[in-house]
Amino acid sequence: MERQHNRPRLKPVRQxxxxxxxxxxxxxxxxxxxxxxxGRKFRRQHSVGRYVLDFYCPAEGLAVELDGAVHADPARAEHDAARQRALEAWGMRALRFENHKILQTPDAVLEAIAEAFSPGGARPVHHP
Incomplete structure (x- = not known):
């Protein structure tokens, strides 16, 4: 089975x-x-399959994606939807935040991420 997390061919892209x-x-x-x-460990620019996630918490199977203006484009929206379906098929969850939310209301973003954590700690995740 081909490696799905942090494929070597995507290393230059991640860097x-x-x-x-x-x-x-x-x-x-x-x-x-x-x-x-x-206490959750996050990785930045972590690849899963052909997608590079902005941030990924392996213990939670949680991706955190930040969206700039480019994500408003209809073609990009379809790409984002396909990416979301792929992550969900692998048992992962993804949260999306607009860039300005991080800069203007960081506490609310952190609270939303923490609320997505599984109660009582990490949950098992199927790693593709």
Missing amino acids: DLRNHATPAERALWQMIKGRQLE
């Missing part, structure tokens, strides 16, 4: 995305890195 993070991505990373959010 480029990390090196050119948006201000919202940099801000959220500062708030969740190092297990700062309820």
Whole structure:
């Protein structure tokens, strides 16, 4: 079975995305890195299948995606919907936030992420 998480062929893409993070991505990373959010470990620019997730909590099977203006394009919206269906088929959940929400109401975003955590700790996840 082909490796699905952090495929080597996507490493340059992941590195480029990390090196050119948006201000919202940099801000959220500062708030969740190092297990700062309820002790959960997050990875940034983690790939699953052919998709590169902005942030991923492996213990929760939770992706956190940040959307800029490009996501308003109808073609991009269909790509996002296909990505959402693929993640759900793998037993993952995804939360989406607009970039401005991270910058304007960071506490509300952190609260929404924490509310998505499984009660009593991590839940089992099927890793593709």
